[in-house]
Amino acid sequence: MNSFYITTPIYYINAQPHIGHAYTTMVADAIARSRRLLGDDVFFLTGTDEHGQKVERAAQKAGLPTPTFADQVAGTFRQMCRDLNISNDDFIRTTEPRHHRASQELWRRVAANDDIYKGDYEGWYCTVDEIFVPESQLVDGRCPTCGNKVERLKEESYYFRLSKYQQPLLDFYAANPDFLQPAFRLNEIKTFIEAGLQDLSISRTSFSWGIPVPDDPKHVMYVWFDALTNYLTALGFGSGEGGADPVGARVRQYWPHVTHLVGKEIIRQHALYWPAFLMSARITPPKRVIAHGWWLMGGAKMSKSIGNVARYQDYAAAFGVDALRYFVMREMTLGQDANFSDDAILTRYNADLANDLGNVVSRTATMIARYCDGVVPAGGPADELDRVLEADIQKTIDLARSGFEKFELSVALQATWDVLVRSVNQYIVKREPWKLAKSADNQALLATTLYRSTDAIRVIAALIDPVMPEAADRIRRMLGLKQEQWTELRANTLAAGTRLGAIEPLFPRIEKTVEELRAMDERPIGGAGEPAAPGATQAVGAGTTPAEDNRISIDDFMKVELRVAKVLAAEPVPKSKKLMKLTVDVGTEQRTIVAGIAEAYQAEQLVGRTIAIVFNLKPAKLMGIESNGMVLAASVGDGRPMLVGFDQEVPPGARVR
Numbered sequence: 336m337n338s339f340y341i342t343t344p345i346y347y348i349n350a351q352p353h354i355g356h357a358y359t360t361m362v363a364d365a366i367a368r369s370r371r372l373l374g375d376d377v378f379f380l381t382g383t384d385e386h387g388q389k390v391e392r393a394a395q396k397a398g399l400p401t402p403t404f405a406d407q408v409a410g411t412f413r414q415m416c417r418d419l420n421i422s423n424d425d426f427i428r429t430t431e432p433r434h435h436r437a438s439q440e441l442w443r444r445v446a447a448n449d450d451i452y453k454g455d456y457e458g459w460y461c462t463v464d465e466i467f468v469p470e471s472q473l474v475d476g477r478c479p480t481c482g483n484k485v486e487r488l489k490e491e492s493y494y495f496r497l498s499k500y501q502q503p504l505l506d507f508y509a510a511n512p513d514f515l516q517p518a519f520r521l522n523e524i525k526t527f528i529e530a531g532l533q534d535l536s537i538s539r540t541s542f543s544w545g546i547p548v549p550d551d552p553k554h555v556m557y558v559w560f561d562a563l564t565n566y567l568t569a570l571g572f573g574s575g576e577g578g579a580d581p582v583g584a585r586v587r588q589y590w591p592h593v594t595h596l597v598g599k600e601i602i603r604q605h606a607l608y609w610p611a612f613l614m615s616a617r618i619t620p621p622k623r624v625i626a627h628g629w630w631l632m633g634g635a636k637m638s639k640s641i642g643n644v645a646r647y648q649d650y651a652a653a654f655g656v657d658a659l660r661y662f663v664m665r666e667m668t669l670g671q672d673a674n675f676s677d678d679a680i681l682t683r684y685n686a687d688l689a690n691d692l693g694n695v696v697s698r699t700a701t702m703i704a705r706y707c708d709g710v711v712p713a714g715g716p717a718d719e720l721d722r723v724l725e726a727d728i729q730k731t732i733d734l735a736r737s738g739f740e741k742f743e744l745s746v747a748l749q750a751t752w753d754v755l756v757r758s759v760n761q762y763i764v765k766r767e768p769w770k771l772a773k774s775a776d777n778q779a780l781l782a783t784t785l786y787r788s789t790d791a792i793r794v795i796a797a798l799i800d801p802v803m804p805e806a807a808d809r810i811r812r813m814l815g816l817k818q819e820q821w822t823e824l825r826a827n828t829l830a831a832g833t834r835l836g837a838i839e840p841l842f843p844r845i846e847k848t849v850e851e852l853r854a855m856d857e858r859p860i861g862g863a864g865e866p867a868a869p870g871a872t873q874a875v876g877a878g879t880t881p882a883e884d885n886r887i888s889i890d891d892f893m894k895v896e897l898r899v900a901k902v903l904a905a906e907p908v909p910k911s912k913k914l915m916k917l918t919v920d921v922g923t924e925q926r927t928i929v930a931g932i933a934e935a936y937q938a939e940q941l942v943g944r945t946i947a948i949v950f951n952l953k954p955a956k957l958m959g960i961e962s963n964g965m966v967l968a969a970s971v972g973d974g975r976p977m978l979v980g981f982d983q984e985v986p987p988g989a990r991v992r
C-alpha cells in the first residue's frame with residue numbers, strides 16, 4: 336500500500352478563518368479523499384500557527400491573555416474543519432508541547448551541523464507576513480507581499496547559514512524537477528537564489544510568545560522556523576516515540592511522501608527555507624510543494640488586512656457545503672488566481688449542479704421507480720448508443736483520475752461534467768425511455784437504458800466523491816449503491832436488482848439572489864459555532880456543552896446587548912415561508928425586525944407579546960426589508976423556533992443578561 340501525506344499551511348490565529356483558508360483546506364481534503372479512494376494509506380494534517388508578535392498583539396487588542404485568545408481562535412479553525420466536512424487525521428497547534436519538543440529537536444540538529452550563529456539583526460520586518468524585508472525590496476516603505484507597513488528591528492538574533500545552501504538547493508531542484516508545482520514558480524525561486532542568499536535571522540528577543548531557543552530562553556524562535564516544523568511534529572518527530580530509532584516509524588513511513596499544499600505567497604518559505612533547514616538537519620526535503628493562486632475579491636487578494644474577506648459560513652449556509660466545495664474547486668485552475676463572486680457561484684450551482692447533475696439523477700431514479708417498481712433492472716446487449724456511453728464512462732474515469740493525480744481538480748471536474756454528465760444526459764434524451772415505456776415490445780431496451788444510465792451515475796458519484804462527499808452519498812442512497820474504490824472503477828459493473836432509496840432533489844434550483852439567500856439562512860449548516868444570519872433565529876446546538884476551545888469570556892458576552900421588546904405589529908413577509916416582519920417597542924424607540932418565525936407563529940399570536948432581542952446588531956436587509964435586531968428563540972424538536980419569554984411582565988428596553 337502506498338503512503339501519502341498531505342498538509343495545509345497552518346493558519347495564523349490573529350483573525351477568524353475566511354474563504355481563503357477554507358479553500359486550501361477543502362482542496363487538501365479532496366486530495367486526501369481521492370488518495371484514499373485510490374487505495375493509499377493517507378495522513379492528512381491541518382492546524383494553526385499560533386506564535387509570533389502578530390498573535391501577541393491581537394490578543395492584547397482583544398483584551399485577553401494570549402493563551403486564552405489562542406484557544407478561542409484555534410477553536411474557530413477546528414470548527415471550520417467540522418463545518419466543511421474535512422477528513423483531517425490530525426489538527427496541530429504550535430502551542431502544543433509535542434510541537435515545542437519537535438522544534439527544539441530540529442534546532443538542535445541544525446545547530447549540531449554548525450549552521451546557527453549569534454549576531455545582531457538590524458533591518459525591516461513585516462509583522463503581518465512575519466518576514467524580514469531587505470531595504471531594497473520595500474515598496475514605498477511597505478512590505479512587497481502584503482503592502483502593510485514594516486517595522487524597524489534592532490536586536491540580538493541567531494542566524495541560520497542559509498548562504499551555505501545556495502548550491503545544494505539549486506542541485507536539489509535540478510534533481511527533483513517536479514518538486515514545485517506549477518513548474519514556472521521554480522524560476523522565481525531560482526532567480527531569488529541566484530541573486531545571492533543571505534543568512535536568515537531565526538530568533539527574536541523583543542517579545543516572548545514563541546518557542547524558547549534551546550539553552551538560551553531569552554530568545555524565541557522565528558515563527559517560520561517553528562511553524563514549518565509542524566509538518567514533522569505531527570508524525571511524532573522529537574517525541575521519542577521511536578524509542579531507539581531517532582526518527583520514529585511514522586516519520587519513516589509518511590515523510591518521504593509528503594505534499595505541502597500552500598498559497599503562492601508562502602512559496603519561498605516552503606520551497607527554499609524549509610528544504611534548507613531540513614538538509615542542515617540531515618532530513619530529506621519534502622517531496623512536493625503545490626502552490627495555488629489567490630481568491631480575489633474586488634481585484635485584490637482576499638485578506639484580513641485589506642478587509643475584503645468573504646465568510647465561508649455564508650456561502651455554505653446559502654448553497655450547502657458540497658456546492659461550495661464544488662464551486663471553488665471547479666472555478667480555480669491550479670496556480671492561477673480566481674475571482675470570488677456571488678454571481679459565479681449561483682450560476683455554477685444552477686447550471687452544473689441543479690440542472691446537469693441533479694436532473695439526470697432525479698430523472699433516472701424517478702423512471703426506475705415508475706417503470707421498474709423501484710428496482711434497478713438488468714441491462715441487455717449493447718448497441719451503438721450504449722457503446723458511446725460506455726466509452727465516455729471509461730474516458731472520464733481516466734481523465735478524472737489523472738486530474739486528481741496531478742492535483743488539477745478543476746480539470747477532473749470539468750472532464751466529469753463535459754464528458755460524462757453531458758453524455759448520460761444525451762443518452763437519455765436520444766433513447767427517450769418515457770416513450771419506450773409505453774410499448775410492451777420495448778421493455779428490454781427500456782431496462783437497458785435505465786441500467787446503463789444508473790451505471791453512468793454510479794461512476795459520476797464515485798468521481799465526485801472527493802469533492803462532494805455528501806452528494807455522492809446521497810446519490811448512492813437514492814440508487815441503492817455502495818461506495819467504490821477507484822481502483823475497481825469501470826463501466827458496466829453495476830449490480831442489477833438493488834432497490835432504490837427515497838428520491839429527493841439533490842441540488843434544488845435556487846431562484847433567489849445570494850443576498851436573499853444569505854439573509855434567510857434557509858439551510859443553516861451544522862456546528863455549534865455557526866453564527867445565525869442577522870434577523871433570523873438561530874438554531875441552538877443540541878444541548879451539548881461547547882468545546883472548551885469555543886467558549887467565550889464574559890467580556891465577549893457583554894458585547895451582545897440583549898433587551899426586552901414588545902411586539903406592536905406583525906405581518907408575514909410576502910413570498911417567504913419563514914420570515915415575519917415585526918414592529919417592536921424597544922423602550923427608547925420603535926424598530927422593524929424581520930425574524931424567521933413565520934412557520935411557528937401566526938401574526939395575531941405575536942402582537943402584544945413581550946420578547947427578547949439582540950439590540951446592537953448591525954442592520955441587514957432581508958427580502959428587501961431592513962431588519963434592526965434579532966429575535967431570540969429556542970429551536971425545538973422539528974427545528975421550529977419557540978420565542979424566549981418572561982414569567983412576569985417586564986417593561987420594554989430592560990436589559991437581559
Ligand code: MSP
Pocket residue numbers: 343344345346347348354355356358359384562563564565596597598599600601628629630631636637638
Ligand atoms: N501561518 C502561515 C503559514 C505557515 S505554514 C508552515 C500563514 N498563515 S495564513 O493564515 O496567512 O494562511 C495563509 C494560507 O491561507 C495561504 O497560503 C492559503 O493557503 C490560504 N489563503 C489565505 N488567503 C487566501 C486567498 N485570498 N486565496 C487563496 N488562499 C488563501 O501564512
